[in-house]
Amino acid sequence: MSKTITILSFLLVALNLYSQDSLSTKNKRIKVDGVAVVVGKNIVLDSDIDKFKKELQQRMEGKIEITDCEILEEIMTQKLIAHHAVVDSIVVTEDEIQSEVERNMGYFTQQLGSMEKVLKMYGFNDEDDLREELGNIQKEQLLIRRERASITDKIDVTPEEVRTYFKNLENENSLPEFSAEVEIAQIVKYLKPSEEETNRVVAKLQELKKDIEDGYSFRLKAIINSDDPAVSGSGAGSGGKYTITRESGFIKEFKEVAFSLDEGEISDPFESGFGFHIIQVEKIKGQERDVRHILMQPKISDQEMNAAKTEIEKIRNQILNGEITFEEAVVNFSDDTETKNNKGLILNPESNDTKFDLTLMGPDLYGKINNLKMGEMTQPFYEEVRGGEKMFKIILLKSKDETHKADFVKDYEKIQQLTLQKRQEEAVDKWVKSKIGDTYIKIGKDFKECEFTNNWKKE
Structure with a gap:
């Protein structure tokens, strides 16, 4: 399996393995589910292998044939690296974990179209549960990434090595086929509530705070409001109640306020x-706090919705009429700070560049750009993302490379990366x-007969 497939699939299957059902019965699962292997302190269950295999085959559309033994060896490798990252005192900070969580939450939401679809697909009751478990997964992934980097950081390849690698693939008639890739740019107009509506929400929360201080039930006030x-x-969040620690996957503002309060104290409204x-x-309770909260989101009026839609339609027409370039419109009008300084180009969180594999795009985004020609824009469309943030946007198809066999000149950077990856994998x-x-490695009886590449059985 390639490194790209491994890391992506490992993250996606982890979301399935740590879904709410699995979490609530974790101890029971270990008892009734076979233990495939123990690596250090890490346990891998038989069901983990089954789910990994199904996820991988689904993502590869059945184009990959892989045995349970091969999957187990891949998982053992990941767990071994994670184990030694801890042994080697690799440091991963909470800020780094949360940054990765936010990046992937945004990516999954963009791919599937809404947070509700993400929660449904991976079996979580609410976003906080998903965020907390994704934090656990991302911590392990960061440890693996850092340990791998410490192993491979001094490895480099020369242009001659790249050429030799390409020629070998060519001679073996095994040149890779690169999927269609696109670069897309966006202009975003966020929908902001009026000052009057914001003031109304704050005043309502202040009123609720006073009522609770006067003896009303916080739980009932939360359920109603x-x-x-x-x-x-x-589950978690019922009646507004959560148990949190400083390491919990809650947003920074929430934890800062919660850990600034004394027992029984109610905060002022905060955003x-x-x-x-x-x-x-x-x-x-020591490092834990039981808290209740009430969340209120200012409403966007139909008038404000129509005004934002009209504004972005006007921007699109100005671009089409040649009055302004797309890049100029991004600088002058787009509200998205992440893409505004990059000419509107959207960064792919998986590769950290601007190229997106068209075949891996979520159905909503794929449907919007698949039929565009280079330089064409979508019609303005409405989007609502994590946290209830609402917006209108237009997307420009900046470039498109069709599916093709690897070309040494055109795809030099990709081939260089493949060459480097091969050298790094050899080092790992x-x-x-x-x-x-x-x-310490203990392999379950069902996998004792596996023929592994490495001597995991220590025979």
Whole structure:
């Protein structure tokens, strides 16, 4: 399996493995589900292998044939690297973890079209549960990434090595086929509530705070007034209640306020990317705090919606009429700070460049750009993302490379990366072989007959 497939699939299958159902029965699963392998302190279950295989085959559209033994060896390699990252005292900060969580939350939302679809696909009750588990996954992924980097950071390839690698592939008639790739740019107009509506929400929260201080039930006030979708459920967030630590995957503003309050104290209204909140700390238990909160999101009026849509339609018409270039419109009118200074170009969080594999795009985005010609724009469309943030946007198809066999000149950077990746994988494989003997590894009876590439059975 290629490194790209491995890392992406490992992250996606982890979301399935850590879904709400799995979490609530984690100890039971270990008892009733077979343990495939133990690497250091990391346990891999039989069901983990099944889910990894299904996820991988689905993503590769059945174009890959892989055995359970091969999947287990790949997972063992990842777990071995993660184990030794801890042994080697690799440092991963909470800010780094949360940055990765935000990046991937945005990516999954963009791919699937809405946070509701993401939650449904991966089996989570609410966004906070997903955020917390994604934080655990991202911590392990960052540890693996750092440990790999420490193994491979001095490896480089020369132009001659790149040419030799390409020629070898060509002679073996095994040149890779690169999927269609696109570069897309956007202009975004965020929908902002009026000052009057914002003041109304803040005043309402202040009123609710006073009522609760006068003896009214915070739980009932939350159920009646909160815009948190988990408030009426039965899990975390029910009645507005959460148990949090400083490491929990909650937004920074929420944790800062929660950990500034004394037991029983209610905060003043404060703003986050989700809206406006008040928080009460019900109980302080060491590093944990039981809190209740009420979230209220200012409403966007139909008049404001129509005004924003009219404005972005006007911008699009000015571009089409040649009155202004797309890039000039980005600088003058776009509200998205991440793309505004990059001529509107959207960065691919998987590759950290501006190229997107068209075949891996979510259906909503794919449907909007698939039939565009280079230089064409979508019609203005409405989008709502994590935290209830609402916007209108237009997307420009900046460039498109059709599916093709690797070309040394056209695809030099990709071929260079493949050459470097091969050298790095060789270095990691050598490192893995050297560490297996120093690591506690126990392979379950169902996998004792596997023929592994490396000596995991220590025979």
